[in-house]
Amino acid sequence: MRIFPQTLNRIIEGSGLNLHNISQASGVSDTYLSKLAKGKINRPGKDKITSILLALNFTISDINQILSNYDYQPLCREDIPDILKNNRARKITGGNLPQYDHIYFDLLLVVLEQIGVRKFWLKTGPVAFLCHENCI
Structure with a gap:
């Protein structure tokens, strides 16, 4: 059996946060992190790697580099439902970690790229309006 690098463990240890805080921010269970x-x-x-790294505010390109250490392909559209499932389990109750919306926007861009969207408009607020290649 191949032994993978302990990249994720080093990142978690280097974050200075305890596992419970990371669990709350990422939606990945305390048991799994332990x-x-x-x-x-x-x-x-x-999905677990991505959710943990998103909670620690890593960029999509950094996440893809770390995923390659574990022999995974870069993030793509098919990965998003599992990541969002973890995200729905998040339990942020205070100012433990800064959460940056740009990371979730980057995830959206990954999906849009994969499905061939060439143009999109972003309106202020939480809703993005998309226009596929064939729209006016």
């Missing part, structure tokens, strides 16, 4: 920290999970799931 097993990961103890080396009981050799190859974490792509």
Whole structure:
């Protein structure tokens, strides 16, 4: 069995946050993070890696580089539902970590690129209006 690098463990340790705070911010369970920290999970799931790194405010390009350490392909449209599922489990109750909307915007751009969207308009507020190649 291949032993993967402990990249994610080093990032978690270097964050200066405890596992519970990371769990709350990422939506990844305390149990999973604990097993990961103890080396009981050799190859974490792509969605888990991404959710943890998003919670720690990594950019999409940095996340893709780390995913390559675990022999995963870069993020694509098919990955988004699992990441969003983790995101819905987040329990941010205070100012533990800064959450940057640009990361989620970058995730949206990954999806748009994959489905061939060439133009889109962004309106102020939480709603993005999309225009596919064939619209006026």
